[in-house]
Amino acid sequence: MDEKNRINTLNNIKIFTGNSNRALVKRVCDYLSIPVGNATVGRFPDGEIDVKVDEDVRGSDIFIIQPTCPPVNDSLAELLILIDCFKRASSARITAVLPYYGYARKDRKDEGRVPITAKLVANLITKAGADRLLTMDLHAAQIQGFFDIPVDHLLAFPVISDYYRKKDLSNFVVVSPDVGGIKIARLYSNHLNIRLAVVDKRRYGPAETDVGFVIGDVEGRNAIIIDDLIATGGSICQAARVLKEKGAKDIYVGATHPVLCGAAAEKLANAPIKEIAVTDTIPLNEHAKSLGEKIKVLTVSNLLGEAIKRIHTNMSISSMFIEQ
Ligand code: R5P
Numbered sequence: 156m157d158e159k160n161r162i163n164t165l166n167n168i169k170i171f172t173g174n175s176n177r178a179l180v181k182r183v184c185d186y187l188s189i190p191v192g193n194a195t196v197g198r199f200p201d202g203e204i205d206v207k208v209d210e211d212v213r214g215s216d217i218f219i220i221q222p223t224c225p226p227v228n229d230s231l232a233e234l235l236i237l238i239d240c241f242k243r244a245s246s247a248r249i250t251a252v253l254p255y256y257g258y259a260r261k262d263r264k265d266e267g268r269v270p271i272t273a274k275l276v277a278n279l280i281t282k283a284g285a286d287r288l289l290t291m292d293l294h295a296a297q298i299q300g301f302f303d304i305p306v307d308h309l310l311a312f313p314v315i316s317d318y319y320r321k322k323d324l325s326n327f328v329v330v331s332p333d334v335g336g337i338k339i340a341r342l343y344s345n346h347l348n349i350r351l352a353v354v355d356k357r358r359y360g361p362a363e364t365d366v367g368f369v370i371g372d373v374e375g376r377n378a379i380i381i382d383d384l385i386a387t388g389g390s391i392c393q394a395a396r397v398l399k400e401k402g403a404k405d406i407y408v409g410a411t412h413p414v415l416c417g418a419a420a421e422k423l424a425n426a427p428i429k430e431i432a433v434t435d436t437i438p439l440n441e442h443a444k445s446l447g448e449k450i451k452v453l454t455v456s457n458l459l460g461e462a463i464k465r466i467h468t469n470m471s472i473s474s475m476f477i478e479q
Contacts, residue, residue, distance in 0.1 A: 167214070167215055167216055167247075168187070168189065168215070168216045168218065168463070168467050169189075169192045169210075169212060169215045169216070169217050169218070169246075170183065170184055170187070170189065170191060170192055170217075170218045170219075170220060170463070171191070171192035171194050171208070171217065171218070171219050171220075171237060171241075172191065172192075172194075172196075172219065172220050172221055173196045173219075173221045173230065173233030173234060173237060174196055174229075174230075174233060175221050175222050175223070175224055175229075175230040175233070175438075176220075176221075176222050176224070176254070176435070176436070176437065176438050177191075178435070178438060179220070179222075179254065179435050179436070179438075179454075179455075179456060179459075180220045182435075182454055182456030182460075183220060183456045183459050183460045183463065184460075185456070186456055186457050186459075186460030186461070187460050187463065187464060192208070192210065192212075192217075193208070193209040193210045194206065194207065194208045194209060194210075194237070194240075195207045195209065196233055196236075196237065204229075204232055204233055204236050206233075206236050206237055206240050208240055208241070208244060212241060212244050212245075212246045213244065213245045213246070214245065214246070214247045215246050215247060216246075216247055216248050216250075216467055217241045217246040217247075217248065217249045217250065218250045218252050218289070218463050218466075219234060219237050219238060219241070219249065219250070219251055219252060220252040220254065220459070221233060221234040221237070221251070221252070221253065222253055222254045222255035222256075222257075222436055222437055223253055223255065223256060223257035223258065223276070224255050224257060224412075224414065224436075224437040224438075225414065225416065225437075225440070227257045227258065230257065231257065231258070231276065231279070234251060234253075234280070234283075235279055235280070235283045238251060238280065238283040238284045238285050239283050239284060241284070242283070242284035248286045248287070249284060249285050249286050249287075250285065250286065250287040250288070250289055250463075250466060251280050251285040251287070251288050251289070252288075252289045252290070252459065252463070253288065253289070253290045253291075254290070254291050254436035254437075254455065254459060255291070255384075255411075255412045255414075255436040255437050256273075256276070256290050256293055256294070256298065257276070258272040258273060258275070258276045259272075259273045259276075259293055259294035259295065259298055260272075260273075260294055261273060262274070262294065262295045262297070262298055262301075273294075273295070273298045273301060274301045277298070277301035277302050278301075280302075281302060281303065281304055285304060286304055286305075287304055287305045287306070287307070287466065288302055288304060288305070288306045288307070289306075289307045289309070289459075289462055289463070289466065290306065290307070290308055290309070291308070291309040291310070291311060291411065291436060291455065291458075291459070292309070292310060292311050292339075292383045292384075292411040292412065292436075293308060293383075294383055294384065295335075296308060307462060307466065307472045309455075309458055309459070309462055309472070309475075309476075310339070310342075310476060311411040311434045311436070311453075311455050311458070312339065312342055312343065312346075312476070313458065313475075313476065314434060314453050314454070314455055314458060315343075315381070315409040315411070315432055315434070315453060316343055316346050316347060316409075318409070318432050318451070318453055319343075319347065319379055319407070319409060319432070320347060324347055324348075324349050326375070326376050326377055326404075327347070327349045327376060327377045327378070327379060328349060328350045328351070328352050328371065328372070328373050328376045328377070328378050328379075328403075329343045329344045329347065329349055329350070329351050329352070329378075329379050329381060330351075330352045330353070330354060330369075330371075330373070330378045330379065330380045330381070330394065330398060331351070331352075331353045331354065331380075331381060331382075332354050332356055332380050332381075332382050332390050332391060332393075332394040333353075333354065333355075333356035333390065334353060334355070334356075336381065336382060336383070337351075337353055339381060339383070340353070340381045343379070343381050343409070350371065350372065350376075351371060352369055352370060352371025352372065352373050352378070353369070353370045353371060354366050354369055354370075354380075354393075354394045354397055354398070355367045355368050355369070355370065356390060356393070356394070365393070366393045366394060366396075366397045367397075368397075369397060369398065369401050373398055373401050373402065373403040374401060374402035374403070375402060375403075375404065376403060376404060377403070377404045377405045377406070377407065378398050378403045378404075378405075378406050378407065379407045379408070379409055380394050380395065380398075380406065380407070380408045380409070381408075381409045381410070382408070382409075382410045382411075383410065383411050383412060384410060384411060384412035384413075384414055385408075385410045385412070385413055385414060385415055385419060385423070385431075385433070386414045386415070386416055386419065387416060387417055387418075387419050387422075388415065388418075388419035388420075388422040388423050388426075389422070391408055391410070391423070391426070391428070391431075392422045392423065392426040392428075395408075395426045395427050395428050396426065396427065399427045405429045406427055406428050406429055407428070407429055407430050407431075407432070408428055408430070408431040408432065409432045409433075410431065410432075410433050411433070411434050411436060411455075412433070412434070412436050412437050413433035413434075413437055413439055413443055413450070413452075414437060415439070415440060415442060415443040419442070419443075420440075420442035420443050420445055420446055421442070423446060423449070423450075424445075424446055424449065428449070429449075430449060430450075430451060431446070431449060431450045431451065432450075432451045432453055433450060433451070433452055433453070434452065434453050434454065434455045435452050435453070435454045435455060435456070436455060439452060458475070461475060462475065
């Protein structure tokens with residue numbers, strides 16, 4: 156199929172959203188040169204979610220872009236109710252697009268009497284009526300297996316690595332803040348052609364971690380710590396401190412999802428970090444904005460828009476990353 160015909164098939168595509176990140180959705184629609192779908196996602200007086208789609212969607216290929224970021228429960232409920240609405244309105248296909256997949260951290264029973272919320276959310280999305288999932292930098296890639304519908308898993312890696320590539324990287328090292336992040340950090344290391352180091356992080360609870368030693372040579376080098384998300388900021392700040400103790404020079408951070416809850420912004424402001432590059436999968440909250448020049452927001456709208464176009468026109472998504 157040539158490019159002209161591919162673009163023509165986009166006529167039947169429609170993109171809708173709730174309230175979790177309307178600015179990102181506008182940027183995605185700008186990339187695709189289509190308007191944001193016309194829907195009202197409001198509240199009844201008692202706080203229940205009130206959805207009304209204000210245009211015909213019968214037979215359309217629907218993409219609902221809604222990161223399930225804070226307020227997490229509202230974002231998730233809006234998504235589920237939107238999916239239900241489009242199912243009942245006879246759309247042809249519904250793709251739930253979660254640039255950030257919340258509730259992902261509980262992905263296994265690592266102790267007795269705990270839920271697996273990542274699986275519960277997968278069940279809810281599927282049961283509500285989604286036909287496909289498009290998401291980005293899942294906390295654990297195996298969450299894809301919690302779905303029995305097709306899942307496309309994007310990486311923000313091209314956006315963040317392009318940003319850092321513009322610096323003089325001759326004396327840099329890429330750092331994974333824990334062993335779980337080695338695979339993605341290695342991707343940066345290979346792509347940017349710089350060495351890799353790993354921080355030995357131990358987790359003792361949802362907000363409690365400790366770091367011991369660093370594997371790899373960081374002394375006298377600038378470091379880029381790569382992580383999927385910053386929540387309390389504990390992992391990144393501890394990694395930055397231990398790198399400094401081991402003689403690292405300037406410390407940079409690349410993290411996809413800027414959740415930045417609680418006192419995260421304050422911690423990051425006081426940590427020995429020169430710059431933090433995050434993406435717009437989640438809007439920055441007011442505390443995060445107070446970091447000013449220290450935080451740089453990169454957009455993933457083109458990546459998402461391109462992936463949506465490819466899903467709609469049955470083109471490969473993985474080839475978007477192969478040449479990286
Ligand atoms: C851990 O496995 C993740 O990759 C992140 O490092 C972690 O979830 C970030 O959380 P926090 O900012 O609360 O340390």
